Amino acid sequence: MxxxxxxxxxxxxxxxxxxxxxxxxxxxxxxxxxxxxxxxxxxxxxxxxxxxxxxxxxxxxxxxxxxxxxxxxxxxxxxxxxxxxxxxxxxxxxxxxxxxxxxxxxxxxxxxxxxxxxxxxxxxxxxxxxxxxxxxxxxxxxxxxxxxxxxxxxxxxxxxxxxxxxxxxxxxxxxxxxxxxxxxxxxxxxxxxxxxNGESEHLSPYLPLGEPPEPEELIKALVNIENSASSDAVVRERIANLPPEISEIGCLNKLEDKDAAKALAKQVNEAVQLLNEYNIRLASEMEERTKLASMLRDFQAEQKELLAQAETRLVEYKQKLSRMVAVQKEIRDHLSNLPDLTQLPDVTGGLAPLPSAGDLFNIH
CATH class of the missing domain: 1.25.40.90 (Serine Threonine Protein Phosphatase 5, Tetratricopeptide repeat)
Known part of the structure; x- marks a missing residue:
């Protein structure tokens, strides 16, 4: 930035x-x-x-x-x-x-x-x-x-x-x-x-959606959803195997004595308790899924922002790299145009020594 x-x-x-x-x-x-x-x-x-x-x-x-x-x-x-x-x-x-x-x-x-x-x-x-x-x-x-x-x-x-x-x-x-x-x-x-319009009052799109979750929190929420009520195959199988007479009023006419009625009432009560507990778990799962959807939305929004920032930095760094490559090329071209000192003639020992200060200011 x-x-x-x-x-x-x-x-x-x-x-x-x-x-x-x-x-x-x-x-x-x-x-x-x-x-x-x-x-x-x-x-x-x-x-x-x-x-x-x-x-x-x-x-x-x-x-x-x-x-x-x-x-x-x-x-x-x-x-x-x-x-x-x-x-x-x-x-x-x-x-x-x-x-x-x-x-x-x-x-x-x-x-x-x-x-x-x-x-x-x-x-x-x-x-x-x-x-x-x-x-x-x-x-x-x-x-x-x-x-x-x-x-x-x-x-x-x-x-x-x-x-x-x-x-x-x-x-x-x-x-x-x-x-x-x-x-x-x-x-x-x-x-x-x-x-x-069938729409609830909503906030301006400029209002942030919420605090983005940490990855660990999101992973934990996803794991909890995997172990939720809708994934409980044991309970779902128990509900599916409930006898039809506990939910059909017409079966009451087939009862022959009081003991059979008590047995059916016990089955109905157990089934009602099972279904109530499962419904409570499903309601809780719905709330968790709603929260998870919100977390995923906020997490995705944050990742998009981070991606946009990363893309911006990438463009800046590419531009810097391009300038550095251009400078590097200029340096190489300049070096290639400089004379090779090793090819110059050896002038050591062939020139007279420089005059001293006394020689310069000595008036004859």
Whole structure:
């Protein structure tokens, strides 16, 4: 990967777009240079604040989310550093943005962070409050109350200030209520559309799928699946060999006495217990298979990223090798054009000695 510099970071942030490839490529670059995490996060928030559109701000948030989650395995530097600036970020977005899509996407990111334990619930609650302007409203109300208190002391300037703050507060509350209604309507429509399409609500493709497992964990999960309930031939054979009369109501009419009925009831109870235990094992196996599928997906995604990095390094090294071969050829050509000192005539002993300093400055 290219060397880190602040100018290179600014260039990459400026070229960042909303495509998954663009976000993940820059995320990998930032994680690779995580020792510069402090300057990276500071530059990130500066560029987010001056981003020309709400879509660009959302792209910056997707980038931060990708870096935070995918860097957990290699170190907590980014998670801790971003946590210092996220309150300011959510406040900035709440004050400058109004897009329902933006707020909905940020809400899903916060939900993911809470579900996956990226940040604790207290932090998530605070950031969600800032995003919904609840913290700001509290501060406005507090300042308004202080203004009212000062006005009771007879200060005309404070009275004017109080009236101004009340007007601003009413405007802000009206705007807040309008935004809440629009967000609620948008969320309802989104869920309705998801239900009509037969699809559950899904997260943005820019959200990382999960922490990739270690190879040992994946191997262990695969071995466990091999020894799962569906592979238990003994139990399956027992179920297959159960007598038909325990599952057919019509066979009850063939019972001749009470002892036969008790014997059949015992067989039915044993079969029910066998099937219940097997069904529990199958349900557990389904959960394990679902987890395994997720592990395989995350592992495959990580391997693809590693492959892409290896391919990039291979191209770089091939280019370096090509340059070195060219330099090697130049050196050989240059050597071939140099004279062979062994072919020069032997001039030792045939030349007069050089004059001394006294000879040079001796005036006759």
């Amino acid at each position: 290219s060397a880190f510099s602040e100018s290179a970071l600014l260039k990459k942030l400026g070229e960042l777009n909303s495509s998954q490839q663009s976000i993940q490529t820059l995320s990998l670059w930032l994680i690779h240079h995580r020792k510069h995490h402090a300057i990276i996060v500071k530059t990130w928030i500066k560029e987010l604040q001056v981003a020309p559109s709400e879509g660009k701000k959302l792209t910056f948030m997707y980038l931060a989310n990708d870096v935070i989650q995918n860097s957990k395995k290699k170190g907590p530097e980014y998670g801790k550093e971003y946590a210092l600036y996220l309150p300011k970020v959510f406040t900035h977005i709440a004050e400058t943005c109004s897009s329902d899509k933006l707020f909905g996407s940020l809400g899903r990111i916060l939900n993911i962070w809470e579900e996956r334990g990226v940040y604790d619930s207290k932090q998530i609650k605070e950031w969600r409050a800032r995003l919904n302007k609840e913290v700001k409203d509290g501060g406005t109300a507090s300042s308004s109350a202080k203004a009212s208190e000062h006005s009771s002391n007879g200060s005309n300037g404070d009275v004017v200030k109080e009236k101004s703050e009340k007007r601003e507060k009413r405007k802000h509350e009206d705007r807040k209520e309008k935004v809440k209604r629009s967000r609620s309507t948008a969320a309802t429509e989104e869920k309705s559309n998801a239900g009509q």
